[in-house]
Amino acid sequence: MTTENLITIKNLKKTHIKGKQALNIFHDLNMHIQTGNFIAIMGPSGSGKTTMLNMLGGIDKPTSGEIYFKEDRIDNLSENELTQFRAMHVGFIFQFYNLMPMLTAYNNVELPLLLTDLSKEDKIKKIKTALEIVNLSDRESHYPRELSGGQMQRVAIARAIVSNPDILLCDEPTGDLDRETANEILGVLKLLNEELNKTIIMVTHDPEAARYSKLTLHLDKGEFNQKELS
Amino acid sequence: MGHLSQQTLAIININIRSIKNRLGLSISTIFSVALVVGVLLCFLAMSKGFEKTLEGSGSEDVAVILRSGSMSELNSVITLEQARIIESGPGIRQWQGKPMISKESYIVVDAIKKSSNTPANIPLRGIDKMGEIIRENISIVKGKMFTPGTNEIVVGQALLNNFKGFGLNSQVKLGNATWEVVGIFSSPGTVFESELWADINVVQSFFKRSGIFQTIRVKMKKPADVKKLDEYSKNDPRLKLDTKSEKDFYLEQANASSDLIFYLGWPLSILMSIGSLAGAINTMYNSVVSRTREIITLRVIGFNATATFFGTIIESLFLTSIGATIGVSCAYLLFDGLTTSTLSGNFTQVVFSFKMTFKLFIKAIYLSLGIGIVGGLMPALRAARMPLVKINSF
Ligand SMILES: Nc1ncnc2c1ncn2[C@@H]1O[C@H](COP(=O)(O)OP(=O)(O)OP(=O)(O)O)[C@@H](O)[C@H]1O
Ligand SMILES: [Mg+2]
DSSP: OOOOEEEEEEEEEEEEEETTEEEEEEEEEEEEEETTOEEEEEOOTTSSHHHHHHHHTTSSOOSEEEEEETTEEOTTOOHHHHHHHHHHHEEEEOTTOOOOTTSOHHHHHHGGGGGSOOOHHHHHHHHHHHHHHTTOGGGTTOOGGGSOHHHHHHHHHHHHHTTOOSEEEEESTTTTSOHHHHHHHHHHHHHHHHHHOOEEEEEOSOHHHHTTSSEEEEEETTEESOOSOO | OOOHHHHHHHHHHHHHHTGGGGHHHHHHHHHHHHHHHHHHHHHHHHHHHHHHHHHHTOOTTEEEEEETTOSSSTTOOEEHHHHHHHHTOTTBOEETTEEOEEEEEEEEEEEEBTTTOOEEEEEEEEEOHHHHHHOTTOEEEEEOOOOTTSSEEEEEHHHHHHBTTOOTTOEEEETTEEEEEEEEEEOTTSGGGGOEEEEHHHHHHHTTOTTEESEEEEEBSSTTHHHHHHHHHHTOTTOOEEEEEHHHHHHHHHHHHHHHHHHHHHHHHHHHHHHHHHHHHHHHHHHHHHTHHHHHHHHHHTOOHHHHHHHHHHHHHHHHHHHHHHHHHHHHHHHTTOEEEEEOTTSSEEEEEOOOOHHHHHHHHHHHHHHHHHHHHHHHHHHHTOOGGGGGGO
16 A cells, blocks of 8 residues: 555644634644545534535635645645646545436436546446446436435445545535445445545544544544544 | 536536426516517517508609698698699609699598597598509509599508498598598508598598699609709799608608607617516526535536536526527517508508518517526626535535
8 A cells, every 4th residue: 555645734724704703723733644544534513624624625725834635735726726626636425415406326427527528438437337336336317316315325426436536525424324324335435445545534423434444533622633644 | 627518518407407496487587588579579570560661652753742841741731833833843754745743632531440449540642643643553453443523532452451431332421521432452561552542623622622732743754853853943932842752751751650669669678678687687596596505516526617607697598598489489470460550750540560570580589698698697606606615514
């Protein structure tokens, strides 16, 4: 397994402005995330877990400090550059799946490929493979309303991996699922990490979910309990 | 990077597939646009048809002479003495040794409109043989021409169709006299079809206007001679008359009246467009707000803000073009060729047909596209600027 740094955070400060009140989430955070890791982030509600994922995924920007993706700084990119960065490097998985209700499973998985110049055949191949990985090949023509929660989350995972991103960011991916279904989804994530060497960062409240990761970090008062991650 | 058009197409697909979730609003937008387009087309077609009828009425080589300053035949007075002086003017064509001059009287009488059952003014024109000869595209389609010296009249085809009681052989009371309809004449697409004709001498005596005419028509050798005749008459202090070609005469009237229709039509359409615009904006805001989650998700996945913007504008254009298509089709089916009458510059009724043309359709389509773009603009900007950090609040 490679031990290259996928993400490096330097002197990160993040303040949310809420009305007239400034809310300090991170004061001076430094850390690395290595390629191939599967990290679970836990912590109290409001501690900044989602804020952290948003900054890593190019949805939000730090107030100050630097974020590097491999060698490239991403915190100072323009809106359009960040959009491209997300399309090329990041797969997102949400608590409530965020599928397009008017599109079939197949067409939902196809969405990220519309941002690429792949040929039609390559796209078809990639969509089929992604659906196979999450074990939903027989449901490709179903609409989200015809699928169970676990199946919808598997479609969402297929969508997140179809364009082969470097990192998967998951915010409470099992928060809306029962235990058994949650374990299935976590199994898929573990498989993606172990077999396909996908780097995964997963926010969760569920200690049992955290056990599927290689490393569990606790976030509290703007600090992780561990700074040098291996 | 993926092409913008590919992204935009995907967003349009998503937008249009979700229209059924806001069907009521979308349909009301479609219909308000259809209504605006329909009303605008109706006015424009009316204006066009009216113009066509008046334009078609005039010949270039016929001079129309009215008392100086008279805008219409109705309030013009020309004496027999003045008419005699005109007869020796330059450039006048001869017919069997006689100058082709038609001294005409023009009187307003009452008739009942078939469509509304209300009285309206129609013109009775007194002419002699020369008046008939000068108007080349006149033909008797039923019966015969009136006999000079009798109380016979002939009726224009359009007038017959739109007013009560002018059938062949019927007796009609005009002024204090009773007349007999002996013929129907046709003169396609001209104002003459909206007139009654009788013998000039009989009209003059029944209406107590002996020795007085309203208008003189003179057939010239060539169109340019109209100007010569005008100069001739301007140089004679006894003649305070205006001379212009018959074509110009009707064109001026057409402009005055079709301007009225036109200037009433556009403001009304614009007013209605504002209403329909408000509807479109509301619908599109609703569309954008109801898809907030989808739009932000697509943006987070890596779809461009520009694609979201155009996706919304195009959905708006999609709705308004359906509306425009309905409006245009209805206007075409209901109004094209529909015949009606209205006051001409003479304050008598002119019968004309609505005329739909391709150019008018294009104008209506432009209007609807304008509504679509302006209506979609603010909502589209909103779609393009949605805050991505909201992604986790659904
Ligand atoms: N866009 C924002 N504007 C202002 N304040 C924000 C914004 N986003 C988050 N916050 C605040 O910042 C703090 C951290 O929010 P964040 O969503 O990162 O917490 P979290 O750890 O993900 O919590 P949870 O476990 O409840 O999801 C919270 O107090 C939240 O109210
Ligand atoms: Mg959170």
